[in-house]
Amino acid sequence: MTFDFFIDISKLAHGSFNTLLALVFFYQAWMGLTIRRGRKRGEPQFKAMKRHRRLGPFLVVLGVLGFCLGLLLVYIDKGRLLEYPPHLAVGSVIVLFLLGQYAVSRKIKGPESPWRTPHLAIGVGILCLYVLQIVLGVGVLMG
Numbered sequence: 001m002t003f004d005f006f007i008d009i010s011k012l013a014h015g016s017f018n019t020l021l022a023l024v025f026f027y028q029a030w031m032g033l034t035i036r037r038g039r040k041r042g043e044p045q046f047k048a049m050k051r052h053r054r055l056g057p058f059l060v061v062l063g064v065l066g067f068c069l070g071l072l073l074v075y076i077d078k079g080r081l082l083e084y085p086p087h088l089a090v091g092s093v094i095v096l097f098l099l100g101q102y103a104v105s106r107k108i109k110g111p112e113s114p115w116r117t118p119h120l121a122i123g124v125g126i127l128c129l130y131v132l133q134i135v136l137g138v139g140v141l142m143g
Contacts, residue, residue, distance in 0.1 A: 007077045014073055015137050018066045021059070022130035028055055029123055036120070039111055056105060063098045067091050087136045094129045097122055 031052045038045035070091060074083050082088065101122045107115040 007073070010073050011077075011141060014066070014070050015134075015141060018070070018130075018137070019134055021062055021066055022127075022134060024055075025059060025063075025127060025130060028052065028059060029127055031055075032120070032123060036116070057102060060098045060102045064095055067095050084136075084140050087133065087140055090129055090133045090136060094126060094133060097126045097129060101126060 031048045034048045035045045035052060038048070071081060071088075074088075075081055077083075101119065104115050104119050104122060107113070108119060109115075
């Protein structure tokens with residue numbers, strides 16, 4: 001087994017991990033929208049709220065971990081971090097959005113919290129960025 005084989009497998013693992021993570025973020029968003037719709041109808045979705053609150057911080061940690069492992073992989077493979085600037089830029093913005101989302105979520109208190117709309121907007125941004133990041137990542141793998 002050669003070092004290049006290890007790098008190639010690691011690239012696929014990184015891409016697969018982050019793609020699966022993006023899918024879990026879409027699930028998290030669906031739960032968030034379910035909670036929002038229920039709250040607006042006056043029908044709290046307690047099960048979804050509990051799951052959403054428990055899963056969110058864990059996903060933030062996994063997102064940051066996926067980014068850091070990608071940085072490490074590029075550094076080991078290429079010896080520098082700026083090998084794939086668009087992929088790095090979008091990944092960096094995803095991490096900033098994830099950390100911002102976590103901070104905003106901590107401020108949500110009560111059903112009429114003004115922080116709910118920014119939480120939704122940042123969440124939509126995270127989803128859009130993950131889709132873009134997957135497209136860029138496929139380009140990196142194909143290149």
